Amino acid sequence: MRLLTLHIDGFGKFHDFSMSFDGGLNVIYGKNEAGKSTIHTFIRSMFFGLEPKSGVPDPDDYYNIYQPWEDGEVYGGSLRVENAGKTYRLERTFLQPRPSFRIFNETDGHDEADAPGTLKNILCGLTKISYDNTVSIKQLKSVTESEMAQELRRYLSNVNTTGNSALNASGAITFLEHQKQAFEIMVVPEAAKTYAGLISETRKLETEISSPKYENRLGPAQKKADETRRRAEEKGKEKEELARENDRSERLLEQNKFVDAESITSYGAQINQLYEDYQVLRHQSEGKAGPVFSVLSLIIGIIVMVGDAALFLLTSLGVLRLGPLLSAVLADTSAYLVLGGIGAAFLVLCIILRIWVGSRKKEAALTAHVLEEIFFRHLGDSEISPAALQAMDERIEGFHRTYDSIGVNEKAMERLSEELVSLAQEQESDKRALHYQQEIRQELEERLVRLASLQQQIQVSRNALTENERLLTEIDSIDLATETLVALSEMIKNSFGPHLNAAASNLVREISGGVYQRISIDEQLNIYLYTKDRTVPITRISSGALDQVYLGLRLASARLIENGADRLPLILDDSFVLYDDERLGNAINCLVAGYGGQIILFSCHHREKLFLDEAGVRYRYIDLG
Numbered sequence: 001m002r003l004l005t006l007h008i009d010g011f012g013k014f015h016d017f018s019m020s021f022d023g024g025l026n027v028i029y030g031k032n033e034a035g036k037s038t039i040h041t042f043i044r045s046m047f048f049g050l051e052p053k054s055g056v057p058d059p060d061d062y063y064n065i066y067q068p069w070e071d072g073e074v075y076g077g078s079l080r081v082e083n084a085g086k087t088y089r090l091e092r093t094f095l096q097p098r099p100s101f102r103i104f105n106e107t108d109g110h111d112e113a114d115a116p117g118t119l120k121n122i123l124c125g126l127t128k129i130s131y132d133n134t135v136s137i138k139q140l141k142s143v144t145e146s147e148m149a150q151e152l153r154r155y156l157s158n159v160n161t162t163g164n165s166a167l168n169a170s171g172a173i174t175f176l177e178h179q180k181q182a183f184e185i186m187v188v189p190e191a192a193k194t195y196a197g198l199i200s201e202t203r204k205l206e207t208e209i210s211s212p213k214y215e216n217r218l219g220p221a222q223k224k225a226d227e228t229r230r231r232a233e234e235k236g237k238e239k240e241e242l243a244r245e246n247d248r249s250e251r252l253l254e255q256n257k258f259v260d261a262e263s264i265t266s267y268g269a270q271i272n273q274l275y276e277d278y279q280v281l282r283h284q285s286e287g288k289a290g291p292v293f294s295v296l297s298l299i300i301g302i303i304v305m306v307g308d309a310a311l312f313l314l315t316s317l318g319v320l321r322l323g324p325l326l327s328a329v330l331a332d333t334s335a336y337l338v339l340g341g342i343g344a345a346f347l348v349l350c351i352i353l354r355i356w357v358g359s360r361k362k363e364a365a366l367t368a369h370v371l372e373e374i375f376f377r378h379l380g381d382s383e384i385s386p387a388a389l390q391a392m393d394e395r396i397e398g399f400h401r402t403y404d405s406i407g408v409n410e411k412a413m414e415r416l417s418e419e420l421v422s423l424a425q426e427q428e429s430d431k432r433a434l435h436y437q438q439e440i441r442q443e444l445e446e447r448l449v450r451l452a453s454l455q456q457q458i459q460v461s462r463n464a465l466t467e468n469e470r471l472l473t474e475i476d477s478i479d480l481a482t483e484t485l486v487a488l489s490e491m492i493k494n495s496f497g498p499h500l501n502a503a504a505s506n507l508v509r510e511i512s513g514g515v516y517q518r519i520s521i522d523e524q525l526n527i528y529l530y531t532k533d534r535t536v537p538i539t540r541i542s543s544g545a546l547d548q549v550y551l552g553l554r555l556a557s558a559r560l561i562e563n564g565a566d567r568l569p570l571i572l573d574d575s576f577v578l579y580d581d582e583r584l585g586n587a588i589n590c591l592v593a594g595y596g597g598q599i600i601l602f603s604c605h606h607r608e609k610l611f612l613d614e615a616g617v618r619y620r621y622i623d624l625g
Contacts, residue, residue: 001081001082001083001122001123001124001567001568001569002023002081002082002083002569002597002598003021003043003079003081003569003598003600004020004021004080004081004082004087005018005019005020005021005079005080006018006019006039006042006043006046006077006078007078007079008039008042008077009074009075009077009078010068010070010071010072010074010075010076010077011038011045011066011068011075011076011077012035012038012041012042012065012066012067012068012069013035013038014035014038014039014042015068015069015070015071015074019039021569021598021600021620022598023598024592024598024599024619024620025591025599025601025612025617025618025619025620026598026599026600026601026619026620026622027601027603027608027609027612027619027620027621027622028600028601028602028603028622028624029604029606029609029622029624030602030623030624030625031604031624034604034624034625035624036573036602036603036604036624037138037573037602038066039602040136040138040571040573040602041062042066043079043571044128044132044136045062045066045092045094046077046078046079046090046092047079047090047119047128048131049092049094049099049101050062050063050066050092050094050099051063051094051096051099052064052096063094063096073095075093075094075095076091076092076093076099076100077091077092078090078092080106081122083121083122085107086105086106086107086108087106087107088104088105088106088107088112088118088122089103089106090102090103090119091103091104101115102115103115103118103119124568134568135568135569135570135571136571137551137570137572137573137575138573138574138575173482176478176482177478177482179474179478180475180478180479183471183474183475183478184471184475186467186471187468187471188464188467191461191464191465191468192465192468194461194464195458195461195462195465198454198457198458198461199458201454202451202454202455202458205450205451205454206451208447209444209447209448209451213440214440214443214444214447218434218437218438218440218441221430221433221434221437222434222437224430225431225433225434228423228426228427228430229427229430231423232420232423232427235416235420235423236420238416239413239417239420242409242413242416243409243413245405245409246405246406246409246410246413249402249403249405249406249409250406252402253399253402253403253406256399258399258403260403261400261404264396264399265396265400267399268392268393268396271374271389271392271396272389274367274370274374275371275384275389277363277367278364278367278371278384281361281363281364282368368384371384372384374392375388375392378392378395379391379392379395505517505518505519505552506556508529508549508552515531516531516536516549517530517531517532518530519552520535527549529541551575551587555570555591555594555595567595567596567597567598568597569598569599569600570595570597570598570599571600571602572591572599572600572601572602573602574602574603574604576607576608581607581611584607584608584611585611585615588608588611588612588615588617589615592617609621
């Protein structure tokens with residue numbers, strides 16, 4: 001794999017910045033703070049991403065260190081690489097909380113569906129840690145000789161034991177033992193018993209809930225109670241209406257002074273009698289017989305009285321001579337008295353007739369007045385007529401019906417009272433039934449809440465069981481992994497270690513110009529350098545020599561890890577600061593001749609350029625200015 005070009009949209013000091021690379025050696029020159037480490041970190045971040053570190057401030061928190069200086073919203077870029085004959089463009093944005101990553105296959109013209117898988121293939125399976133420990137090399141800066149020696153031991157332990165600088169077999173075994181202990185602590189021994197108890201209680205509760213007792217009868221009970229209440233209200237209203245009707249009827253009868261049916265009948269008879277009397281009296285007072293008889297009686301009486309007086313006077317004076325019989329009769333004066341009495345009787349009859357006619361008129365007027373008052377009070381019209389009498393008879397019949405209705409209504413109210421008592425009892429029964437159903441409903445709700453709680457607890461317990469199974473599986477896997485690691489570490493140590501030692505010895509010999517012939521590592525990971533004359537412990541060599549050993553080990557590890565695959569770009573960031581000119585030349589010759597892949601060399605000195613120019617080595621030179 002080799003790098004082709006990069007473009008930085010925004011990363012640290014760079015904004016809209018592009019750079020291209022040759023397939024061989026690339027020397028990127030820049031003074032301090034020119035951005036060499038920024039470009040190096042950008043390439044690394046395009047491969048492995050960039051995320052902020054939480055917690056206390058960290059000097060390796062590259063996300064915050066390399067945030068864009070100009071536009072904080074544009075944080076990312078692209079990197080074009082060639083691998084296995086195809087060109088890929090890696091595009092990333094690092095801005096949180098929604099970073100993005102895609103790989104575009106420029107050769108085939110499509111996005112890679114499995115971008116992580118494609119990237120893993122491009123990087124030959126290297127992880128971020130193995131990448132940092134092999135092909136990406138930075139200056140150790142202020143690391144002391146003893147600290148560097150310790151790092152070499154740690155580094156060599158990883159590679160010599162497992163064949164990968166990112167893996168540490170002994171550390172892994174220790175880690176697995178700690179993990180096993182942690183998993184054993186996390187196992188819940190009572191989980192199965194708790195789960196069985198919860199299942200048992202749940203089944204029991206479900207059986208109780210499904211019993212007929214908890215059938216939903218609250219609705220029908222409420223409907224029954226509502227229906228009973230409605231009927232009671234209707235009956236109550238009906239009774240109240242009858243009571244009001246009776247009250248109106250009783251007030252009507254009381255106003256007319258009726259106390260019973262007989263008083264109504266009597267009142268009607270009295271009215272009819274008054275009407276008959278009125279008719280008779282009116283006929284008598286308005287008839288001609290009375291006045292005629294009165295006048296005739298008066299005339300007859302006067303005639304008889306005058307005739308009697310005249311006859312007495314004429315006979316007494318002898319003027320009138322009568323027959324013997326009449327004279328004999330009239331000879332007695334009593335005859336004249338009788339005749340006068342008869343005349344007087346007619347006069348008295350005349351007076352009596354006059355008085356009788358007058359009294360008939362008065363009685364007729366009085367009767368008419370009474371009838372007029374009665375008709376007006378009951379009919380609203382004082383006219384005395386047959387129609388009025390008929391209407392009055394109907395009115396009397398109405399009073400009878402009113403009186404009868406009171407009795408009927410009273411019986412109906414008695415019946416309604418009995419029904420209301422029965423309905424009240426039914427309402428009380430409905431109330432008890434409704435209350436019972438409400439208690440059942442509440443009891444059911446409590447059981448349902450309990451059931452929901454049990455189901456949640458069952459889920460938690462089931463999760464605990466699942467977690468137990470997972471933990472036990474993990475523990476079994478850890479045991480197996482530990483056994484495998486122990487076996488593999490011994491096997492790899494016997495097979496991989498000698499190859500690494502041989503490769504590292506060759507590189508160190510080339511870099512040191514033959515000063516050091518080979519490297520030897522004992523079982524305690526003590527590193528020794530061999531010259532032609534003596535053996536030198538690594539703790540007694542200079543920082544520059546340590547840097548050479550470190551470079552040789554990393555290059556040897558990279559070669560072995562890549563295992564025949566395309567070489568990954570070797571990136572060195574001011575890695576030769578501690579080298580003298582001779583060692584620098586040896587190291588560059590070793591890299592150019594022995595690595596066989598793309599090399600990107602960052603430097604703040606011109607020594608590398610001068611050496612390459614003198615040696616006639618082809619390279620691409622980039623000045624960051």
